[in-house]
Amino acid sequence: MAPRVLISDALSPAAVQIFKDQGVETDFQPNLGKDKDKLAEIIGNYDGLAIRSNTKVTAKLLEKATRLKVIGRAGIGVDNVDIPAATGRGIIVMNTPFGNSITTAEHAIAMMFAIAREIPAADASTQAGKWEKNRFMGVEITAKVLGIIGCGNIGSIVASRANGLRMRVIAFDPFLTPERARELGVEKVELDDLLARADFITLHTPLTPQTKGIMSAENLAKTKKGVRIINCARGELVDENAMRAALESGQVAGGAFDVFSEEPAVKNPLFGLPNVVCTPHLGASTTEAQENVALQVAEQMSDYLMRGAISNALNFPSITADEAPKLTPFVALAEKLGSFAGQLTESEIRKVTIIYEGAVAELKTKALTAAAIAGFLRPILSDVNVVSAPVVAKERGIVIDEITRAAEGDYESLITFSVTTDKQERAVAGTVFQDGKPRILSIKGIKVDAEFAPSMIYVTNEDKPGFIGRFAGLLGDAKVNIATFALGRDAPGGSAIALVQVDGDVPPSAIDKIQTLPGVKQAKALRF
Known part of the structure; x- marks a missing residue:
């Protein structure tokens, strides 16, 4: 019997056709996501659920989804999916993490131009019948210093466009290596240096405990007087009350904000200021981006349902059903060893080495490495998953060495995760015992036996x-x-x-x- 997919939000006809061409039976009900009771009534009839943001996939809904194998989110944000509940039921959750990158980067550049030349205010004034030619005195972009906070997928596209505009680009990103920085044509700097030098600052970092409120009153006071700030990433990166004060005092000459701490933003401390431009979270809102993510999610879900291939999964590595029972405990071990190292790493990363000894070396180590790198990166890049982690690491120029060898010690299987920074090398090793629980066996060569x-x-x-x-x-x-x-x-x-x-x-x-x-x-x- 052909697998059945329910599309409960608006997806393009081309995406619907991809499902059908792949042999997947497709039920397209684009308004169903708004009717949670009706959705709960019928969800038990489907193997796959394709959504955007209107459908809320709760634990309660998943109780009814007895056949469901995969949820596909056309877009990057999965706040509307209860991932732990889906994982507990063995349901793969996929997203399309890179489909909106160009669109979001272009919006940031557009916002930069808007505040540099005060275009929205000048437009409103002119259309109101005024001719205030002397009121709107802008600044040039050329030769100005653009500071990028977060130089990952989107930030690197912004850097490329800014280089084309003949700006001087500096970037703060703990995971950006000097080699990758040179490749992008940017100067890697520390945060305080960026704040002091930048004429424009644009935020492209994920929201983590380390980055929340990175535009604080303290950091705004460190900026160059007259800086202009753009945020098309996450609203919580900015202390909005402190930002308003800085905009009113002239410390910040202009601000452009596409995201806010509370959305929909019907009121906000940043509203009503003459030197602020606001848009309603339009970063991913282009025809091309919406089409791209729809086509991607249709391809990914079809590949999984028809061939068992897993890509861009947020809650499971790319492994087959036969491999899962042996591999899953070691996936948990690898991810926790990586997380241990990641939570302790605070300086520039040179290299990561993962050594697999004994029986574990015979398993699919690429899935284990992906899990370890996801665990390692997640403390700073919270939205990293086991599929995107290797790509994210590569973007930042992090060298990953994977070594397999026969058992050399007392354990049937041993995984050692080692990270080399500009200051030190730290290694942590562990195994899985018969009870299936991962354990730490040594840290920096010192023997210690502890459960996570x-x-x-x-x-x-x-x-x-x-x-x-x-x-x-x-x-x-x-x-x-x-x-x-x-x-x-x-x-x-x-x-x-x-x-x-x-x-x-x-x-x-x-x-x-x-x-x-x-x-x-x-x-x-x-x-x-």
Whole structure:
């Protein structure tokens, strides 16, 4: 029997035809996504669900989706899909992460021109019958410094266009290597340098704990007076009240915003200012972009339903049904080892090396490497998935070495994730025991045996008496309960490691106090 796909949002006729040409039975009901009760009634009859943003795929809806194998989102954002619930039911969730890149980059450039020459205000004035030729004194783009915060897929396209406009482009992106920067024709800089030098700043970074509010009052005060700022990425990157104050004071000469902290944005601190241009999240709104993502999602879903091929999946690596039972526990291990290293990496990355020893080396290591790199990049690039991670790493010029070899130690299978930065090399190794749970076996060559847990504290310190008591006392004072405590050292009195599983989140103030303990070199709260 041919697989059946329900299209519950507006998709182009060409996308519908792709499904049909591939032998997929297609039910096109573009307004159904707005009627959640009707959708719930019929969802159990379909193998695939193709959506845009109107359809909300909730855990409650998925309970009715007894046949569903794949959800395809035409676009990048999947806020309207409960991915954990879909994963729990074995449903693949796909998106089209690169279909809107050119459109969004072009919108940022258009917004830059709009604020440079005050085009919207000049248009409104002229059409109102005024002729205020002297009021609208703009600035040239040529030879100005454009600062790009986030030089990934979209940011690199903006850089290319800006070079064509004869701008001088500088970029802040922790994952951008000097080699990739030279290839793009940009100068890689630190954030404070960018803020001080840029005439225009455009944001193209994902929203993560590190980037939320990156345009803060503190950082706005560091900018060159008269800077112009463009945000076509995520509204929460900007402290909107601080931005308004900077726009009113003249510290920021102009702002262009396509995204806002709350959307739909019917009111916002940035509204009503004469030196601000706002658009209603139009970054992906071109005929070409909407067509591209629709065609992509139809191709991807058809490939999966007819041939079992998985691409651009957010919740599963590209593996076959036969490989899944053996591979899945090691996917979890690889992702957690990568996440461990990623959460501790704060300087420029030179290279990542992943070593597979023993039985695991016989499995599909590319899927494992994709999972490890996704785990590694996700602390800074939150929307990275196991499919996009290798592409994202390549864009940033990160060298990835994959090594397979026979078992050399006590374990049937061992994965070692090593990252080399401009300051140090850090390696973490682990395995999967018979219970199927991933474990850490060594960190920086120091043996330690610990399960991964949702909330952990990692400490490196000098092996001196009294540390454990002081450390545990600080956690007790902070009302943090210790679940397990794993220790390791390289030699008596040498370097030691503590890896502690705790209940609940760790207050930043507790980490700060641990950092001040005698002999502590590093203290970090980790989440898995």
